[in-house]
Amino acid sequence: MSKIPKIAEQELNKLLSGNKNFIQGNPTAKNMCLKTLQSLALYQEPYACVLSCSDSRVVPEIIFDCGIGELFVVRVAGIAVGPNVKESIEYAVKKLHVPLLILLGHDDCGVMKYANEQYPNVTEEFKSILQCVYPVIDGKGKFDCNNEFAKKHTIWVEDYLINNSEIISDAVKNDKLYIAKCHFNHNTGEVQLI
Numbered sequence: 001m002s003k004i005p006k007i008a009e010q011e012l013n014k015l016l017s018g019n020k021n022f023i024q025g026n027p028t029a030k031n032m033c034l035k036t037l038q039s040l041a042l043y044q045e046p047y048a049c050v051l052s053c054s055d056s057r058v059v060p061e062i063i064f065d066c067g068i069g070e071l072f073v074v075r076v077a078g079i080a081v082g083p084n085v086k087e088s089i090e091y092a093v094k095k096l097h098v099p100l101l102i103l104l105g106h107d108d109c110g111v112m113k114y115a116n117e118q119y120p121n122v123t124e125e126f127k128s129i130l131q132c133v134y135p136v137i138d139g140k141g142k143f144d145c146n147n148e149f150a151k152k153h154t155i156w157v158e159d160y161l162i163n164n165s166e167i168i169s170d171a172v173k174n175d176k177l178y179i180a181k182c183h184f185n186h187n188t189g190e191v192q193l194i
Contacts, residue, residue, distance in 0.1 A: 008099040008178035011047045015102065016191065018065030023189040031067035046072040048100040049092035051079050051157070058106045058184055063191060072096060078111025079103060079153070080132035081160050090167040093177055101161075101168075101177060104191070105154040106184035112146040112153065147183075151194050154181045 004012070021027050049072045050060040060066070060073050072092040076085050092098045114126065115133040119142055122130050136153045143149035158179050162169045171177035181194040 004178045005099060005175045008180075011100045012102075012178070012180055015048060015064045015066075015100075019063055019189075019191045021065040022063050027062075027065045029061075029065050029067040029070075031069065033068075036068045040069045044069055044072070044096065046070055046092070046096060046098055048072070048102055049074065049089055049096075049098045050102040050104055051076075051081075051085065051089060052102075052104040053077060053079050053106055053109060053111070055106060055109065057186060058104065060102075060104065063184060063189065072098060077126075078109060078115075078129055078133055079105060079157055080111065080129040081157055082128055082132065086161065086165055086168075089161065090165055093171050094167050097176075099177060101179045102182055103154050103157050103179060104182050104184060105150040105194075107147050107150070107186045109146060109150045112143075112149040116142050116146055116149060151183050154183065154194055 018029070047070060051074045052058055052060050054075045054077045060071055064071070074085055074088045074092075089101065093101070111129055111133060115130055115137070118130065119134060119137050122134075133153055136149065136156045137143070143152070158181055161179070162172060168177065172179065182191050183194055184191050
């Protein structure tokens, strides 16, 4: 992958600085009121798209110290990518022109734990999620650590998006989009780059 475009680097640094505010207990986000929402009633200009797990402990706006209108957030259990998730990200890239896509996995992900326990069986419940997660295990065996599994899955999601979305792959090739693979540590509150 090419070097990070300047605008994406600025936005990534802004989010990582916000994460430090969160860790230190000093949030600074000011645009979290009705007035901000009203000013954005007819348009939006988020500076990043975040694909995050639906886990209640992983709330991008809070852990990155952001307010209304700053992030276009797509949340799904285990950051499992299906057609709707892919198209939501494509919308952020093509229509909202976000320069940065954050893929945010996390510690103690229930989807990774469940998939590790069930592999190679595809259960009737959570079928599409398992089918998204299993390619990370295939041919390699189960993971000893679910947190490492989550990190490998985040890398797999990037590959999947680039290989299955012309919109995303073209934006990356043309330096209009940078994809940052990240992992959220519950014990420290830190978002780490993978």
